[in-house]
Amino acid sequence: MSxxxxxxxxxxxxxxxxxxxxxxxRMAYHVLERGRDGGRRLAEVLGEAVEKIGHCERCxxxxxxxxxxxxxxxxxxxHLLCAVESPADRLAIEQATGYRxxxxxxxxxxxxxxxxxxxxxxxxxxxxxxxxxxxxxxxxATNPTVEGEATAHYLxxxxxxxxxxxxxxxxxxxxxxxxxxxxxxxxxxxFGSRGEMP
Amino acid sequence: MSxxxxxxxxxxxxxxxxxxxxxxxRMAYHVLERGRDGGRRLAEVLGEAVEKIGHCERCxxxxxxxxxxxxxxxxxxxHLLCAVESPADRLAIEQATGYRxxxxxxxxxxxxxxxxxxxxxxxxxxxxxxxxxxxxxxxxATNPTVEGEATAHYLxxxxxxxxxxxxxxxxxxxxxxxxxxxxxxxxxxxFGSRGEMP
Ligand SMILES: [Zn+2]
Ligand SMILES: [Zn+2]
Numbered sequence: 001m002s003x004x005x006x007x008x009x010x011x012x013x014x015x016x017x018x019x020x021x022x023x024x025x026r027m028a029y030h031v032l033e034r035g036r037d038g039g040r041r042l043a044e045v046l047g048e049a050v051e052k053i054g055h056c057e058r059c060x061x062x063x064x065x066x067x068x069x070x071x072x073x074x075x076x077x078x079h080l081l082c083a084v085e086s087p088a089d090r091l092a093i094e095q096a097t098g099y100r101x102x103x104x105x106x107x108x109x110x111x112x113x114x115x116x117x118x119x120x121x122x123x124x125x126x127x128x129x130x131x132x133x134x135x136x137x138x139x140x141a142t143n144p145t146v147e148g149e150a151t152a153h154y155l156x157x158x159x160x161x162x163x164x165x166x167x168x169x170x171x172x173x174x175x176x177x178x179x180x181x182x183x184x185x186x187x188x189x190x191f192g193s194r195g196e197m198p
Numbered sequence: 199m200s201x202x203x204x205x206x207x208x209x210x211x212x213x214x215x216x217x218x219x220x221x222x223x224r225m226a227y228h229v230l231e232r233g234r235d236g237g238r239r240l241a242e243v244l245g246e247a248v249e250k251i252g253h254c255e256r257c258x259x260x261x262x263x264x265x266x267x268x269x270x271x272x273x274x275x276x277h278l279l280c281a282v283e284s285p286a287d288r289l290a291i292e293q294a295t296g297y298r299x300x301x302x303x304x305x306x307x308x309x310x311x312x313x314x315x316x317x318x319x320x321x322x323x324x325x326x327x328x329x330x331x332x333x334x335x336x337x338x339a340t341n342p343t344v345e346g347e348a349t350a351h352y353l354x355x356x357x358x359x360x361x362x363x364x365x366x367x368x369x370x371x372x373x374x375x376x377x378x379x380x381x382x383x384x385x386x387x388x389f390g391s392r393g394e395m396p
Contacts (some may be wrong), residue, residue, distance in 0.1 A: 004262065004267070005243070005246060005247050005250060005251055005262050006247065006251060006260055006262075008243050008247075009243050009244060009247045012236070012239050012240040012243040012244065013240065015229065015233045015236025015237060015239070015240055016225050016228065016229070016233075016240075017224055017225060017228040018221075018224075023216075025286065025289065026215055026216075026286070027214050027215060028247070029260075029284070029285055029286050030214065030215040031213065031214070031244070031247075031248065032247065032248070032251055032260055032285075033284075033285075033305075035213045035214075036248045038210070038213030039213060039244055039247070039248040040245065040248050040249075041210050041213070042210040042211065042213055042214075042241075042244060043240075043241045043242075043244040043245035043248065044241075044245070045203070045206045045207050045210040046207060046210065046229070046237055046240060046241040046244075047238065047241035047242070047245070048203060049203050049204065049206075049207045049226070049229075049230065049237070050229065050230070050234045050237040050238050050241065051238075052203060053203055053204060053230055062204055062227075062230055064202065064203050064204075069202070086227070086231075087227055087230075087231075088223065088224070088227050091223065107231075
């Protein structure tokens, strides 16, 4: 006899971050007992999302179109470009600050030991973009980790090579904290009082 | 323009228990960044589960077949029947104990104010089953809440009407628990029903 569907469902929920056996069971039972419509909807949207959501060819953020809505928008300030490690970091800045410039999502950070170099982070395309001459300031919002710092220094060099001023959100971000989890107020303040990179 | 698929996905994850906006975002990004295969699988199994998993017509537990594997099994002891409030309670007993009898899943507890009476809990079918004469003992494993207690007393009466012996799991101090941290009700009950030391 094949594995019961309910067991398959519990196992499938474990793909989600922080979801162990017990939580996965609770999720499966909850959906079956009280959330079948929501479960049906989640199944549909999730199935569609994993097939259709790719990356914006300009900023590398998640996008279902070749160019994401932000890159395609005429109302953003193209003189400002903000480099972040992940889509979650980009979303945190977008939601917490009044930033109206554009983004570049590295989808990682420099990590030679893991084989993640400039090419893996799309820095050749970032270089080409900086060479276009429209960007005047590159706001480097990597995380305050060793690898994030190394990445920031690499990006600052790249910016200067193309006559672009590198800057960073002001100190005030808690040391060792992931940018994604910083409270809005701190993030907004740090972003607003960013300083030029030495 | 329609709502972006990514926002729809975040919203859809919120059907899961204990999942707020922030956690839903993390789940969506995690699946897209590192778990597309798992996400595809979850979408498929979830979609199939909400359509195909119904209730066993004999014990009311979740089942994809008219009779669940436990009820259909010839190796369970049909003289013992255990009544529980939910499929999760049934699973906890099945996983923690060596119980080899059968189950009856109430899918709730008596709650007149919410319109949940004997009929909603399937107690007419439970009565018919007890009348068949095969069940000798009804183990009542409802939760120790006011409504769970009321349900337990109703079930005990029903059992006696059909000449079936009602029983309950023992209440007392949890094994390995510090006495200091046990709730008052449990401690009081355990103290009052103390037994002679062997
Ligand atoms: Zn873009
Ligand atoms: Zn059954």
